[in-house]
Amino acid sequence: MADLLDGKALATRLQLELSEQVKTLAMRAGRPPGLAVLMVGDNPASAAYVRGKETACSRVGIASYGKHFPTDTSQAELKQVIQSLNQDDRVDGILVQLPLPDHLDAVALLNQIAPDKDADGLHPTNLGRLVRGEPGLRSCTPAGVMRLLADYQLDPKGQHAVVIGRSILVGKPLALMLLEANATVTIAHSRTADLAAVARTADILVTAIGQPKLVTPDMVKPGAIVVDVGINRITQTTGKSQLVGDVDFEAVYPVASWITPVPGGIGPMTVTMLLHNTVWSYCQRLNLAP
Incomplete structure (x- = not known):
């Protein structure tokens, strides 16, 4: 059975740390x-x-x-x-x-x-800095994925990472961040031939494609780390709506070694990295040591 990558708990802790940091910096600035x-x-x-x-x-x-x-x-x-x-x-x-x-x-x-106020890290200048491995504002959701992996000491170095989704918001910048962390990266998408076979090769499988429960157990290598960036609202037979990810969580949970829940996984980390980016930009602009 997989262990949970608890983004909500990490986000709470990081925001508490940011709060203390902001108090100190605001007094100086x-x-x-x-x-x-x-x-x-x-x-x-x-x-x-x-x-x-x-x-x-x-x-x-x-x-x-x-x-x-x-x-x-x-x-x-x-x-x-x-x-x-x-x-x-x-x-x-x-x-x-x-x-x-x-x-x-x-x-x-x-x-x-x-570019230096681009809190979402989506300006071409910041994406160029990412490509070149230079310091800069990073896209919030991919940065949240990387911070979550780091906190759980799940090092992408030497691992095969498969990212399902190629958006400029998540898929492309995340692939670059994983490359920067020395993973071997494959980007898959809706047009990928035999997506299940490609997904099964992943040591780290990240999905950000916006299709509810797309990833099933036959697409997951036993012991893989599964990061679900998708957030989809579906209507249950009772008429109530429910948030689900791109991964069939209940079915994949017994196969993976680590997995993010939806909600409570990457969503809270995205907001936290937005706050982090704002504080980082503030420090850069005012020449403050964080």
Whole structure:
């Protein structure tokens, strides 16, 4: 039976440590770190995520400069807001909550964020720094995966890691981080021929493809480490909704050596790495030793 990779417990501990760090730094700097989360429209899932991020900011002492815009907000208006936040000395991190309404160009808006305030680590400059192995802001979810593995002393060095999913949010940056940690990395996706056979070769199997219970026991090498980044809301026969991952947890649990639950695995780590990025940017901008 697998052991649990408890992201929720680790996130709680890391946020407590960040809270103590922020108290000390704010006294030296004369202000706390600041994060601006921009949300457009009334997507209920996005609203819940934003509330969670703002609550976490409050918990660790980060000032929140969040802005909520109506669905019909124009590209030009949002561009102007981002440029204003780039110039605001109180703000160390800026995040645009995705997805955006269809009429908006998310990539163009993300590219407007000053790279050193890019709290989500998605600006081309920060992705380039990742490719080159240079210090910089890292994409939050992949960074959360790597921090969780490190805390449990699960070293990717020499291991074969298979990442199912190739998004710029998770799959691609995570593959680069695993390479940086000396894993041998395969990226698989929805068009991969015989996905089950590829998945079975993994010592570390990470799935971030957004398909409920896609990964079944026949796709998992016995003793593999299974990291489930997927979050999918399904409706049960009773009519109640339930959050599940991309992995069939109950079925895979007896096969793996380590596994993340959903919820309570990578989700809390994503928020924690967002806070970490904001504090890191704050320290860099104000030349503070963390």
